[in-house]
Amino acid sequence: MKAVVFEGQNQMRVSEQKRPSVAGPQDALLRVTTSAICGSDLHMYEGRTALAPGQMVGHEIMGVIEEVGEAVTSIRPGDRVVLPFNIACGYCYNCHRGFTNMCLTMNEQKPHAAYGYAGMGPYKGGQAEYVLVPNADFNALKLPGTPFDQWEDDFILLADVFPTGFYGTELAQVSAGKSVAIFGAGPVGLMAALSSTIRGAAEIYVVDFVPERLAKVKELGATPINARDGDPVEQIFALRAQTPGLSGRLRPGEDKLRGVECVIDAVGYQARDDKNYTREKPTQVLDNMVRLVNPAGHIGIVGVYIAPDPGGKTDLAKQGVFALPMAELFDKAVTVGMGQCPVKLYNEYLRDLIITGRAKPSKIVSHRIRIDQAPEAYKKFDERIEGYTKVLIQFEEARAA
Numbered sequence: 001m002k003a004v005v006f007e008g009q010n011q012m013r014v015s016e017q018k019r020p021s022v023a024g025p026q027d028a029l030l031r032v033t034t035s036a037i038c039g040s041d042l043h044m045y046e047g048r049t050a051l052a053p054g055q056m057v058g059h060e061i062m063g064v065i066e067e068v069g070e071a072v073t074s075i076r077p078g079d080r081v082v083l084p085f086n087i088a089c090g091y092c093y094n095c096h097r098g099f100t101n102m103c104l105t106m107n108e109q110k111p112h113a114a115y116g117y118a119g120m121g122p123y124k125g126g127q128a129e130y131v132l133v134p135n136a137d138f139n140a141l142k143l144p145g146t147p148f149d150q151w152e153d154d155f156i157l158l159a160d161v162f163p164t165g166f167y168g169t170e171l172a173q174v175s176a177g178k179s180v181a182i183f184g185a186g187p188v189g190l191m192a193a194l195s196s197t198i199r200g201a202a203e204i205y206v207v208d209f210v211p212e213r214l215a216k217v218k219e220l221g222a223t224p225i226n227a228r229d230g231d232p233v234e235q236i237f238a239l240r241a242q243t244p245g246l247s248g249r250l251r252p253g254e255d256k257l258r259g260v261e262c263v264i265d266a267v268g269y270q271a272r273d274d275k276n277y278t279r280e281k282p283t284q285v286l287d288n289m290v291r292l293v294n295p296a297g298h299i300g301i302v303g304v305y306i307a308p309d310p311g312g313k314t315d316l317a318k319q320g321v322f323a324l325p326m327a328e329l330f331d332k333a334v335t336v337g338m339g340q341c342p343v344k345l346y347n348e349y350l351r352d353l354i355i356t357g358r359a360k361p362s363k364i365v366s367h368r369i370r371i372d373q374a375p376e377a378y379k380k381f382d383e384r385i386e387g388y389t390k391v392l393i394q395f396e397e398a399r400a401a
Contacts, residue, residue: 003056003128004374004393009047010382012375017056020124020132025071028136030081033147034156035127036060037374037391039186040117040304042382048270048311049118057116058127058393059085060159064147065140066130074137080147081140082351083133084343085160087113087123090138101342106134112340127374127393141347144355148394153362154354156392157191162350162361164302164341165191165266169199171300171337172262176200179260181236181292183285185213185224187390188302189266190364193222196262198359203260205239207232207288209277212387216364227274233292236260259292268303269320280313283322290325293334301338367391 003017022029035058044051051057062082065075075081088100094111095103106113107121116125124131133140141158145151165188174180180201182192185208196204197220204222208214214224223239225232237258240246250257265285273281274288289299307320316322329336353359366389369377374393381388 001129002371004058004125004371006044006051006053006055006057008053010045010379012045012057012378014372014374017128019130022067022069023132024134025069026135026137027069028065028072028075028133028140029067030061030063030083030131030133030140031066032061032063032126032129032131032395034062034152034395035393036156036159037127037377037381037393038160039188041378043270043304043306044118045378045382046311048309049306050308050310051118055116056125056128058125059115059117060156060161061115061126061131062143062156062159065136068136072136075140075142079140080143080145082143082155082158082347083115083126083131083139084141084163084347085114085117086340086343087115087121087134087139088344090135098345099342100344101340127371129371129395129397139344141344141351143351151354153365153368153392154360155351157187157361157364158343158347158351158354160341160343161187161390162191162194162359163343163346164188165193166195166346166350167341168192168264168266168300168302169195169262171298171302172264173298173335174199174201174262177202178262179203179240180262180264181205181207181260182222182264182266183207183232183271183288184266184303185210185217186266187364189264190216190220190389191361192264192266192302193217193220194359194361197221198353201262203240205236205260209272210384212366213384213389216389219363228277231274233259233288236292257294259294259297261294261297263289263293263297263299265289265299265301265303269305269309271303282317283324286322286324290328290332290334293332295332297332297334299334299336301336302341364390365392368394371395
């Protein structure tokens with residue numbers, strides 16, 4: 001079968017790999033119809049992780065079940081499913097509490113596991129024609145319809161970016177009438193904007209510096225903030241001050257509420273320096289969030305922070321250690337939540353929003369490609385050029401299977 005394989009820094013290759021087979025009674029074999037390139041895949045592509053060359057990649061996966069093990073009871077051959085990027089057992093202490101992002105049993109090294117990702121277990125990636133699904137009854141979400149129908153591009157986003165964006169709004173405690181700022185208009189940031197709308201936010205600002213991404217922000221009904229136009233925090237302060245009614249509603253003393261109640265980091269450790277976008281500054285978004293969040297506000301961090309980071313500029317950065325304005329966070333009584341999304345906690349509900357037409361996450365999809373085009377797509381996505389916002393790898397051969 002064809003699969004995308006990491007070959008080294010800035011090198012992906014499509015190669016022939018052995019087709020997986022059902023190894024255990026709880027496994028299933030999935031024939032992939034659509035897989036996606038995730039922004040977090042770029043960390044591996046850029047050589048910013050400890051991934052060894054030769055590894056298959058890809059953790060956003062959907063398709064049709066081809067075969068199941070003898071103990072699988074709720075999923076059958078022919079079922080259409082999407083896979084949460086988290087691989088979980090379903091029975092450990094954390095899984096019982098809904099924290100499938102912190103499953104304790106599926107990865108010997110760390111409390112989390114995923115398909116085709118550095119440090120997240122021995123599992124093969126799903127940018128391939130087939131993928132093996134462990135604990136299929138628990139890990140596969142059944143979908144209606146047929147491959148490549150009107151929902152194909154929406155359902156694939158249930159594997160990661162839609163639930164992760166929604167999780168960002170959960171961590172930041174977004175609810176009806178609240179004000180929200182999101183740093184990063186990549187797929188996760190855009191999904192956080194969509195999720196903020198679903199949750200009834202009154203104001204939604206999204207910060208980025210890529211024109212095509214900012215255009216998507218506007219399409220989703222949020223307010224784009226181009227960081228190239230100046231300090232994004234000051235831009236949001238100014239916009240809120242100029243909005244009719246927002247300042248007029250305040251009582252004396254409440255002018256301290258210049259910022260927003262909810263702030264989401266959808267960028268992570270490869271944030272760019274606001275003063276020079278050719279240069280990384282890992283704490284730029286974190287610093288901006290602390291300045292922007294209102295007293296008693298909430299911060300949600302779903303942008304990835306990784307250690308070890310071979311590309312870190314200092315010894316501490318290589319270990320994921322950064323200075324933070326803790327005194328200001330404490331002084332403002334800010335709550336902070338962070339981490340990988342427990343996809344299974346949300347994907348059923350988000351699926352049903354798609355089915356009923358209440359959510360159309362595929363608005364962010366920019367390119368649909370064949371697997372042979374994946375290496376070039378990685379390059380362009382990494383360079384943020386030609387409108388590469390969200391790239392889907394689709395296997396037309398699966399249509400007739």
